[in-house]
Amino acid sequence: MPFIACDDGVELHYRLDGPENAPVLVLSNSLGTDLGMWEPQMSALIRHCRVLRYDTRGHGQSGLPTKPYQVDRLGRDVLTLMDGLGIERAMFCGLSMGGMTGMWLGIHAPQRFSRLVLCNTAAKIGTPEVWNTRIAAVREGGMASILNGVIQRWFTEDFAKLYPGAVKTISDMLRATAPEGYCAACAAVRDMDQRDGIAAIRLPTLVISGAHDLATPPQDGRFVADAIPGARYAELPAAHLSNVERAEEFTKLLTGFLAG
Template sequence: MRIARLDDISLHWREDGDPSGRAVVFANSLGTDLRLWDQVIPLLPQNLRYVRFDKRGHGLSDCPPAPYNIGQLADDVVGLLDHLGITESVFVGLSIGGMIGQMLAARHPERVRALVLSNTAAKMGEASAWHDRIAAIEAKGIEAVADPIMERWFGTAFRTSPNLTAWRNMLTRTPVNGYLGCCHAIAQADLSNTSAQLMLPVLALAGTEDQASPPDLVRTTAEMIAGARFEQIDGVGHLPCVEDPQGFARLLTEFLEDLRYV
């Protein structure tokens, strides 16, 4: 386990692949930690440097009091990149991780060679829905909303698998302050104006059974970014890297090869 002590936060991070290779940085979804990418990393070209981390309030990173905002979470990434000596990377973000990636690319275009926006959007849902979720968790804890979240996260087939238990446990064991902090960040974020100005290669990925960020929502964000490529992964929900790691890795590898990044 590795901890990066930054100006106002300590983040847990991990590195795989070739430490001297070009960097690919992964950002997780709400309620998950860096284990989200465990099945994908071994399937990718091993001459690259793969960095993943627990955002604030998640996993083994510090958990400051809520609320957070997307700009703050993007600043955390800049601090981590500086700590690791990474000047440029391909950034892969899922859900809120994709929102962080959009903000990072808008604020620091020189640091992002390309973006993979998985199961995310420039605006994810209405603020009122997020405030309802915040209120429910404040009243009864994450356990009270865990089952509906599993339905939004995963496709029908995966929800019958015993592996569902591990992901439900990961969600419910997320620090409440960290989960709520990121809910506040999503609730107040509308990145439409800045994301529409992005000028870099983008791969947008959607799961056909995703109830958290349906394919049309992901497609809408892809269409606002000039030249973005949109792909769907069949039969999976909000976390395609869990349900179909081979399919996810294939699309990511093709994107990296098209960039001549490998």
């Protein structure tokens, strides 16, 4: 099983799929999921890309952080993976927390990337009180204490009724996330504010939002797209995990943008 160690000792679990000589695309998962969340896109992406997926620290099979961290740590983890695998330049797509990671990379390491796709994300999310309440709930009652509420925000009611299997797959990822890893990531998201910094991004950028997203509403996505010079904006009739709920439309937007 492939792992690469970061400078603080945390080991990141990753997967590489697709043709060896194809352009590399890095996929970054949302808070409370793992690299499996991108499965609906994989069959299309590996036709033309070498896809690097990884479990964010504290998620999936990656190691647990031993001390608090900020969004810069998440960005440097991506660079560590790329350096360890000899990837000089890549395209990047991240959803929610993954999108926040992508913003940091676009600001601080633009030379390593050719295109950014920022999905269902925001330059700042919520208030400290909201995040502290969630952290306290998980510390007291584990992941089960937030499971139903999170899933209700991640999918529309209609989708949940029509596709219970897809919802269960994601629910199982959330339930399996280590509480310590989840809480550390919540704290990093709580402390993040990239509203001023994203105007410095000069990479070709696509921002995707969900019309029914309660976690990162469309106005958050439009703010990001308006702040980044030349960014494209697209909106899907979905809640937070638009790549799952509207997989076909999402994949078409993504592959079209990556192809230029």
